[in-house]
Amino acid sequence: MTKFPEARLRRLREFPALRNILQETRLSASDLVYPLFVTHGRKKRIEINSMPGVLQFSLDNLEVEIAEIKELGIGAVLLFGLPESKDTVGSASYKKQGIVQEAIRHIKDISPELLVITDVCLCGYTDHGHCGLLRDDKVHNDSTLEVLQTIAVSHAEAGADIVAPSAMMDGQVFAIRSALDTYDFSGVAIMSYSAKYSSAFYGPFRDAADSAPKFGDRFGYQIDPSNVRQALQEVVFDIKESADIVMVKPALPYLDMIVRIRQSSNVPVAAYNVSGEYSMVKAAEGNGWIDYTRVVLEIITAIKRAGADIIISYHSKDVARSLSINC
Numbered sequence: 365m366t367k368f369p370e371a372r373l374r375r376l377r378e379f380p381a382l383r384n385i386l387q388e389t390r391l392s393a394s395d396l397v398y399p400l401f402v403t404h405g406r407k408k409r410i411e412i413n414s415m416p417g418v419l420q421f422s423l424d425n426l427e428v429e430i431a432e433i434k435e436l437g438i439g440a441v442l443l444f445g446l447p448e449s450k451d452t453v454g455s456a457s458y459k460k461q462g463i464v465q466e467a468i469r470h471i472k473d474i475s476p477e478l479l480v481i482t483d484v485c486l487c488g489y490t491d492h493g494h495c496g497l498l499r500d501d502k503v504h505n506d507s508t509l510e511v512l513q514t515i516a517v518s519h520a521e522a523g524a525d526i527v528a529p530s531a532m533m534d535g536q537v538f539a540i541r542s543a544l545d546t547y548d549f550s551g552v553a554i555m556s557y558s559a560k561y562s563s564a565f566y567g568p569f570r571d572a573a574d575s576a577p578k579f580g581d582r583f584g585y586q587i588d589p590s591n592v593r594q595a596l597q598e599v600v601f602d603i604k605e606s607a608d609i610v611m612v613k614p615a616l617p618y619l620d621m622i623v624r625i626r627q628s629s630n631v632p633v634a635a636y637n638v639s640g641e642y643s644m645v646k647a648a649e650g651n652g653w654i655d656y657t658r659v660v661l662e663i664i665t666a667i668k669r670a671g672a673d674i675i676i677s678y679h680s681k682d683v684a685r686s687l688s689i690n691c
């Protein structure tokens with residue numbers, strides 16, 4: 365083995381062309397998914413206080429946003445809906461004319477080639493803000509599965525390419541796969557929020573999607589941040605239940621889980637760089653404390669380097685923009 369002074373690792377870091385050709389992880393706009401919040405009503409473009417730069421759009425204002433996403437080379441959106449009304453069973457989540465169902469049809473009209481992924485959950489649609497149906501003030505697993513099936517089929521009917529169950533109910537992937545196949549949507553894929561941690565980093569999202577639980581918390585169904593093996597079990601179960609893609613959420617504080625899941629399975633791994641991760645960086649940018657673009661590129665590169673094939677991020681447009689400038 366050669367050693368110093370003949371061997372010098374700095375030799376390969378001397379100048380840009382050398383560094384570029386040796387770059388091990390390369391970001392591309394096609395790695396990215398942009399989350400979109402669609403809201404009822406007209407002429408709405410509402411900025412979310414805790415997430416500067418992220419907006420809720422009414423359908424009539426979606427076209428410009430979709431055009432920008434496409435122009436930047438981002439190939440996929442993840443849809444979240446804000447319905448006009450909520451009830452205890454979240455019935456607005458599976459209506460044919462529901463906000464997400466309408467948004468899917470509208471996006472597919474504007475841009476048929478854009479990949480449309482939909483979040484399948486109840487928390488944005490129930491008046492209590494929990495991810496499932498309640499029995500004795502507890503989220504009831506098996507009755508929730510039936511609603512998740514109905515939501516997923518309604519999204520598929522509207523034209524969704526991928527449905528993404530995020531409720532963390534046991535058996536949700538199997539239930540949704542069976543329902544999709546029964547209704548002749550065997551071509552619609554499932555991206556499961558498999559390793560979804562019970563994280564404080566979701567705070568700003570709950571403003572964006574108006575989905576904070578009105579009582580209690582989500583520790584009863586999401587994974588304790590200190591646990592590794594439980595998340596690996598969730599992934600194994602979801603793959604057995606036919607998940608096409610598995611997800612780790614949040615991303616940056618859970619890079620170790622992205623690595624482990626990448627190494628232990630062969631399905632594509634998605635990572636969700638969540639609202640709190642975004643808002644902290646935006647706040648630091650707003651205070652002039654960091655170089656925003658460099659920090660964001662470093663974060664997203666780290667998520668890809670850990671092994672994520674798909675990166676869902678509120679920074680996606682900024683990342684794609686800076687990649688196009690650097691080309």
Ligand SMILES: [Zn+2]
Pocket residue numbers: 485486487488494495530531
């Ligand atoms: Zn939920």
